[in-house]
Amino acid sequence: MMELVCPAGTPAALRAAVEAGAHTVYCGFADETNARNFPGLNFSREEMAAGIDFAHDRGAKVLVAINTFPRAGAQDLWHRAVADAAAAGADAVILADIGLLAHAAERHPGLRLHLSVQAAAANPDAINLYAQAFGVRRVVLPRVLTVEEIAAINRETEVETEVFVFGGLCVMAEGRCSLSSYATGLSPNMNGVCSPASHVAYAETAKGQEARLGGFLIHRTARGAPVPYPTLCKGCFTSGDQTGHIFEDPVSLDATRLIPALRKAGVSALKIEGRQRSRAYVTQVVRAFRAAVEAAERGDPMPEGLLTRLTEGQAATTGAYAKTWR
Amino acid sequence: MPGRMTQPPMPALPLPLPLSPLAAVLSMLMRSTLRRHPAILGRMGAAAGARFLIDVTNVPVLLLIEPALRRARVLPRSARPAHDAAIRGRLSAFLSMLHGAEDGDALFFSGELTIGGDTAAVLALRNALDDAEIDLTEEIAGLAPAAGPMARRLSGLLERRTGLSLHRVTETEVRE
């Protein structure tokens, strides 16, 4: 069966994921070493060790995401995170930075290494290089490839591939984008936050509900209408005489219907985005996807549209997997 | 950082009588909840010092909570208390989120909950409460253990009558 890799932003969400049928849970420490460095989220060292024990007792695995790029001179924080994840019994660490991969391969030879989507390795040459140089065993593919391209990659590499099937979308090559840094001074890859909450302000005005990021108006919606989170790439902007979602609509990824095709394309694991979401989200999404991968295994048709309420903009897309870009 | 909300401070008058006992009970409930779930304040970090205005739109009063001070205040709707962050929505939305029946972001995307002021503080509060797996009925029962069985029965009855979520949902109860 394809492995279902599920998010957990808190110990409660980790337990919810395991109980809902996650084969594997991924999570991170409560600092800038992981790309979901949000207020009130993530794990202390003790919580991580307890979470790993909980998962292992129930036959599930835990991957620790240490997937931001270390700041020069501050690499100790990242090195300690790798050592602590290994000591806590993590089944693998998810890394993006070449220096950190080299460090982990050298100092923790027994630790399984996964290449984070933040590394944006999107072709067999890049992926095989990471495998040869650092012993990377699995790559999380950036959300810019079609199913055919994923199948072609799998034909040319022994490295396992993991792809996103549900959740918020980063429409550039995985955080390699300066929109958030420009508006807030904080970067997705370096500080682990895109469009950080500390720079978000909502206000009700005579013109409607306004959402701003770093002072820039990102959305204005009618009172009572859904208000998207002001992620810059999903903002509504005016350019020339056009006003609209210039980069991407505020929609989320839902590739449920593509699971059989992804399976055929040789994908090993399916990943659900959403470490910033609640345990209610985790339970519902994991349960639905566990049922879907079991259905795919039996050759049954895929269930559809079960999770629309949980998606941003209350609308879903199959993203690049089956899309021509605007 | 979003600016602190600059509404005029609440006049330093005693609350109208019926609100004071309610505030006292809520403060007691908050103190005992924070005692039973010590991780909440740690998880909130600096955001615990924020003043949260909880505006339950179908309830006649406003609630102002200050987690670090372990204090809850009940205010008439006419009050305009100074606060750092505000969350607004119907009682059912707040309770469903608290009990893990519904996802906070989904309630927010659908417009059932709106937020104002310090967004990071709201997220910290939301995430800390989600991790704490609070069960309001059990928290209330914990205030007076002798009356616990009665509180549980009453809560079950109210839940069936009103459709409100009054206890923590288990994995199998999470809505499809």
Ligand code: SF4
């Ligand atoms: S603004 Fe959008 S494209 Fe840029 S890093 Fe954030 S989510 Fe990705």
